Amino acid sequence: MNKKLIKIEKKWFEQWFDSPYYHLLYKNRDEVEAEKFIKNLIAFLQPPSGSIMLDVACGKGRHSIYLNKLGYNVDGFDLAENSIIVAKKQEAKNLKFYVNDIRKPLKINHYNYAFNLFTSFGYFEDETDNLLAIYAISESLKTDGILVLDFMNVTKVVNNLQEKETKIINDNTFLIKRSFFNNFIIKDIDINDKGITH
Helix, strand or coil: CCCCCCCCCCCHHHHHCCCCCHHHHHHCHHHHHHHCCCCCCCCCHHHCCEEEEEEECCCHHHHHHHHHHHHEEEEEEECCCCHHHHCCCEECCEEEECCCCCCCCCCCEEEEEEEEEECCCCCCHHHHHHHHHHHHHHHHHEEEEEEEEEECHHHHHCCCHHHHHEECCCCCCEEEEEEEEECCEEEEEEEEEEEEEE
């Protein structure tokens, strides 16, 4: 039997968020920033002790880890396998991390709170995928569960859009180009790593 191998091209977000360049470019987004954000959010929400929380698209788990330090039972998931490998090193009794697609519920009717932070929503070109993501998060929440969706102020971002920016980090040059097209904020990033452009 002759089997043909079919190479399935990964979507840009499946590659970018799992790349070392992503983590290098956003290395300033650290635990201190996450803790400050979570402290303010928890002060506002005042979740009861024993609340079960879901960190959707958690990256390396910086928000999940702090929520757990505050005493909450937390699951975090992300599509980026390399980020989850790092996050799993911080797992504890009430802190678990998983590789999962945002369009699929991790657990059904399980969480009191779901957090989607650091503008990690709205990357799909097809609106159906965005709706699937919202539906999956909704399915994960208990009937009276609460979703906190951290999303940019689109009007402010568009009105103050910095079209070009160059950042040099550890001998890598990031040329960042931003535009607004077809209701999407497009960010193209060219990376020059020791003379090789990615």
